[in-house]
Amino acid sequence: MLEEKVNMLTKESEILKMEVAPNQKGAPSAGKPTDSTQNSLVERIKISQEDEAAFEQKRDELRSLIRKMWEENKSGSLS
Numbered sequence: 001m002l003e004e005k006v007n008m009l010t011k012e013s014e015i016l017k018m019e020v021a022p023n024q025k026g027a028p029s030a031g032k033p034t035d036s037t038q039n040s041l042v043e044r045i046k047i048s049q050e051d052e053a054a055f056e057q058k059r060d061e062l063r064s065l066i067r068k069m070w071e072e073n074k075s076g077s078l079s
Contacts, residue, residue, distance in 0.1 A: 003050045013041060
């Protein structure tokens with residue numbers, strides 16, 4: 001999930017580089033992206049990291065609930 005987002009952002013940054021500083025033939029050059037472009041990319045990466053953290057938290061909660069249900073079922077079947 002995170003890897004897909006990083007790949008998408010990489011491709012988008014390459015496109016933005018071409019838009020920001022194309023050379024005469026239209027090929028990408030090593031131009032510096034604008035501050036707003038950098039801020040946009042940084043914000044998207046932060047959101048991706050927040051999404052990843054939320055996913056990990058929910059996964060841990062789910063594991064805990066499954067473990068609890070397993071223990072309840074296990075002790076109920078012994079009776």
